[in-house]
Amino acid sequence: MIEVENLRKEYSGFVAVENSTFEIDAGEVFGIVGPNGAGKTTTLKMLAGLIEPTAGTATVAGVQAGETEMRGNLGFLPEESPLYEDMTAISYLRFFADLYDVPRDVATERITETLDRLDLEHRNRAIGDMSKGMKRKVAIARALVNDPDVLIFDEPASGLDPLTTNYIIEFTRELSEEGRTVVFSAHNLFHVESICDRLVVMNRGKIIARGTIEGIRERHGKSSYTVYTDVEVPDSLQKNGRFVREVEDMEAVEAIRERAIAAGGSVVDIQTETPSLEDIFLDIAGEAEA
Numbered sequence: 593m594i595e596v597e598n599l600r601k602e603y604s605g606f607v608a609v610e611n612s613t614f615e616i617d618a619g620e621v622f623g624i625v626g627p628n629g630a631g632k633t634t635t636l637k638m639l640a641g642l643i644e645p646t647a648g649t650a651t652v653a654g655v656q657a658g659e660t661e662m663r664g665n666l667g668f669l670p671e672e673s674p675l676y677e678d679m680t681a682i683s684y685l686r687f688f689a690d691l692y693d694v695p696r697d698v699a700t701e702r703i704t705e706t707l708d709r710l711d712l713e714h715r716n717r718a719i720g721d722m723s724k725g726m727k728r729k730v731a732i733a734r735a736l737v738n739d740p741d742v743l744i745f746d747e748p749a750s751g752l753d754p755l756t757t758n759y760i761i762e763f764t765r766e767l768s769e770e771g772r773t774v775v776f777s778a779h780n781l782f783h784v785e786s787i788c789d790r791l792v793v794m795n796r797g798k799i800i801a802r803g804t805i806e807g808i809r810e811r812h813g814k815s816s817y818t819v820y821t822d823v824e825v826p827d828s829l830q831k832n833g834r835f836v837r838e839v840e841d842m843e844a845v846e847a848i849r850e851r852a853i854a855a856g857g858s859v860v861d862i863q864t865e866t867p868s869l870e871d872i873f874l875d876i877a878g879e880a881e882a
C-alpha cells in the first residue's frame with residue numbers, strides 16, 4: 593500500500609532522513625519509532641506529501657506522495673495540530689469536510705459517529721476551551737472527515753494522560769481492524785508494542801532496526817538466565833549459600849545442570865530475565881551510535 597524507496601530529506605544541507613526504504617501493507621499498523629530528532633516527523637510529512645523529498649520516492653496505493661489523487665485518500669494527524677480556537681468541534685470538522693467536498697448529510701453523520709466513537713463530550717464548546725485530550729480527539733476526527741484508507745498519525749498520544757492515551761491507542765487499533773492502513777510515530781514504545789504489526793526504529797535520520805516486535809526482540813533482546821546451584825560450577829559466584837551464574841542461552845543452562853549433577857548437586861532455581869522493549873531500543877540506539 594505504501595512504498596518508500598531511498599527517501600532522503602535535507603534541510604539546508606542538514607540530512608534529516610537518509611536512505612530510508614520500507615513497505616507497508618494494506619491494513620497494517622506500522623510504527624516509526626525513535627528519539628527526538630530521529631527523523632520521524634520528516635518521514636511522515638514526506639509520506640503525506642506535505643514536504644518534498646530531496647531524493648527517493650514515496651508512493652501510496654501506487655500514487656506519488658503529494659498528488660491530489662492520493663491526498664483525498666489520506667488522513668494526516670500532525671504532531672501539533674493548530675486548531676481554530678474560536679470554532680466548536682462540530683463547525684471546525686464541518687469546515688474541513690467542506691474542503692474535501694464531502695456532502696453535508698454524509699459529513700454530519702460521519703462527524704457525529706467519529707466523535708461518538710472517540711467519546712468526545714462538549715462538542716459544541718469552543719475548541720479553545722477544550723482540554724488537551726479533547727483537542728487531540730478533534731484533530732483525529734479531522735483526519736477522518738474524508739473517510740481515508742490511509743492514516744498517518746504523528747505521535748497521536750504524546751503528552752496525554754494514560755486514560756486518553758489508551759482510548760486513542762484502542763481507537764487506532766479499531767481503525768486498522770476496519771481495513772485502514774495506519775502509520776504512526778512514537779517515542780513511547782509501550783504504544784508501539786500494543787498495536788504495531790511491524791515497525792522501523794530510526795536514529796539520526798537512519799533506520800537502525802526493522803521488523804515485527806517479536807523479530808526485533810529475538811534479534812536484539814535476548815533473554816538471560818540466572819542459574820542457582822547447590823554446588824560450585826565453573827565461573828559461579830557464591831551468594832547466600834548458593835552458587836549463581838548468569839548465562840545467555842538454554843544450552844548453557846543445560847551445561848550447568850550437567851556440571852552440577854556431576855559434582856553431586858543440582859540446579860535449585862533458574863530466573864529468566866527478558867529485556868523490556870525500552871531496554872532493547874536503548875541498546876539498538878547505543879550500538880548504532882558506537
Ligand SMILES: Nc1ncnc2c1ncn2[C@@H]1O[C@H](COP(=O)(O)OP(=O)(O)OP(=O)(O)O)[C@@H](O)[C@H]1O
Nearest residue numbers: 603606608626627628629630631632633634635779
Ligand atoms: N524545517 C526544518 N528545517 C531545518 N531542520 C529541520 C526542519 N525540520 C526538522 N529539522 C531537523 O531534522 C531532524 C529531524 O527532525 P524530525 O522533526 O523529523 O524528528 P522527529 O523524530 O520527528 O523528532 P521529535 O520526536 O522531536 O518530533 C532534527 O534534527 C530537526 O531539528
